[in-house]
Amino acid sequence: MPHKLGQGVALYQQRRDQILLALEAYRLWLERNGDVDSERNLRLYDMAESLRRDKLMLAFVAEYSRGKSELINALFFSDYKRRLMPSDIGRTTMCPTELFYDAGSEPYLRLLPIESRLRDDSISALKRMPVEWSSVRLDPEDVEQMARALRALADVKTVSVTEAQAMGLCSAEEALRAGGAGIEIPAWRYAMINFPHSLLKSGLAILDTPGLNALGVEPELTLNIIPSAHGVLFLLATDTGVTRSDLEIWERSVRRHANHYVAILNKIDMLWDDIKTDEEIEVSIRRQKEQTAQQLHLMPSQVIALSAQKALLGKIRGDQALIERSGIGELENLLVEKILPSRQEILYRSVCDEVMSMVEISRQGIADQLMHAQRDLEQLETFSGKNREIVTELRDKLIQEKKAYDLTATNFRVTRNVIQEQGQMLLDALAEEVLDAMLVKGRATLDECWTTPGLVRGMRGLFGQITDQFHEVESRAENITRLLKAAYLRFHQEHSFPLLEPPVLSLEIGRQKLAMLAQQVDQFARDPMNLMMEKRFMVKKFYLSLVSEARGLFVLAKEEVKGWLRRSMDPVVMRIQDHKRQLEVRVENIRQVHDNLDNLQVRAAALQSQRASLETRLREINAIISGMGCSEPEGFSRS
Helix, strand or coil: HHHHHHHHHHHHHHHHHHHHHHHHHHHHHHCCCCCCHHHHEEEEEHHHHHHHHHHHHEEECCCCCCCCCHHHHHHHCCHHHCCCEEECEEECCCCCEEECCCCCCCCCCEEEHHHHHHCCCCHHHCCCCCHHHEEEEECCCCHHHHHHHHHHHHHHHEEEEHHHCCCCCCCCCHHHHCCCCCCEEEEEEEEEEEEECCHHHHCEEEECCCCHHHHHHCCHHHHHHHCCCCCEEEEEEECCCCCCHHHHHHHHHHHCCCCEEEEECCCHHHHHHCCCCHHHHHHHHHHHHHHHHHHHCCCCHHHHEEEEEHHHHHHCCCHHHHHHCCCCCHHHHHHHHHHHHHHHHHHHHHHHHHHHHHHHHHHHHHHHHHHHHHCCCCHHHHCCCHHHHHHHHHHHHHHHHHHHHHHHHHHHHHHHHHHHHHHHHHHHHHCCHHHHHHHHHHHHHHHCCCHHHHHHHHHHHHHHHCCCCCCCHHHHHHHHHHHHHHHHHHHHHHHCCCCCCCCCCCCHHHHHHHHHHHHHHHHHHHHHHHHHCCCCHHHHHHHHHHHHHHHHHHHHHHHHHHHHHHHHHHHHHHHHHHHHHHHHHHHHHHHHHCCCCCHHHHHHHHHHHHHHHHHHHHHHHHHHHHHHHCCCCCCCCCC
16 A cells, blocks of 8 residues: 555544544434434434545546556555556556445446447436446456456447447547548446455545547536546646647646646656756756646646656565655655545535534533532522422422423424425425426527537526526525524523524535536537537537536535525524423422422432533533534534
8 A cells, every 4th residue: 555645545534433433422422311313313324424435536637648547556556566457558548437445345347338328328327227337246356357357448349430420439530531441439438446445445536537539528527527526636748748638638627627636747757867867857857847837827836747657666666766766755745635634624524513513502401401400409408497488489480480481492383383394495496396497498498400509508598597596595595594593582582592693505606516517518619629529419418417417516505405404403403402301300300399398418419410410421422522523513603
């Protein structure tokens, strides 16, 4: 395993496992103390599952023959002492290839036949249809068997010009050149590899993309798969520099769409020259890095020069000097120090915000109970020698306090029902049927020949409708926020609850992604590469990929609304329930004192035992909070 990168991914997994343990500890704490309910339990389970399923995706993007597969071999698979991903001359990965670990399945290689391009199904949809894939079992104990199986990634096949055009894999120029001969195309459209590599087990996933043409004819790669990656490594070759096709891929598929990216200037060993001094070689490499950064509009620190082949060779031979000279250490440091922490922060922030709101309510509830138990103990000491009338007065006062609280809680139930109804209206506004109606209208704008102008008009109209829908949802959410603020204020004023500030619903990220998709539509319409392919096929494929992205944004927006409703309602509902339990305990305590004034010591002992139990529970919940390592939840402020 690469030492630096292996350590970084291990720390990533350790942090995730730390939160998983804390989530389970909190669930068990709730169960022990009788506070768990089915809805809260289900939410904790969902959060834990989302953490377990999370993958850190690294995408390798480049033109053909830039050394992507060799770099993957060097970074991740050098322990096997040979190449696993095909990267020999004449045999390179011909289809997008995803590597990951799925503990629920035996190791496998799944290959999606290229003929699936004749259908309207997206790659994402076909991933859910195992019957459509050709599957090969992998034996992790047999490296030769795995290497043989993975050679299929380089498979090609010859088809007629008509077949190639039907799949959008043959331009008019290529058809003329072919004449009556066949056209060579990739045999597979997409590949998935599942096997138990230590880094993949830790949550890492890798995407190896083929060259320019594959990115051009699979819009889903540019619109979804690459943008969803948490880091993109864009490879260039030292001997060619930044070519025109490199720039086309960079502009079309990386610069505007990736979250974090770095340019890799590969094959620097071609500059190694026995006649030159090490200093002269270093100057040449530095000059090419600066030129590359300038051409790609990057900071020089975003360009890394290395030799993937020498890095792999050095790791296979155990040659530390060669490994260091290869420059791969700088890339491993970048992955560990920048990309891994960035992904970790995004993932854990979303989980921590929600779970910490729940845990903090539980902690505050125990703290309140402890305060009241101490107060009741002090009050109990004052009862000694007092007559029953004074105790009766105190009991009646507490009962009246509980009745007033019950009335406020009853009124809140009415508010809660209104909020739930309005919340359902928000979710209904983001229902699949609403989007389907928009799509029908948008599709009607495209004429029968699927022209580029028709695509632009149709998608602009669709994106405009979705943006308007997002604004409408946010506007309705403001009404819910006003109701919540009034409810929070009432509990604060009448029952001394901490004054909570409801979180604000924002679908701005969805709107930004829609704006990016609109830019891609305009870019597609102007891109001469798309004019080279069979026009109707390309426009239709691009449209279907855009529709798939729009559906994904709708789903994300709906999940955001669901999460916002939970974050808005759960804290006050949990606090209401906790306060109700506290009042019931206090009423019962005073009743028992009233019924047996002669046995105050027994009641005092019971209260002392209760206080000790609450102190233990408070220490436990504080330990759980510390174990999560999360900061104060966002969206709520206590005053």
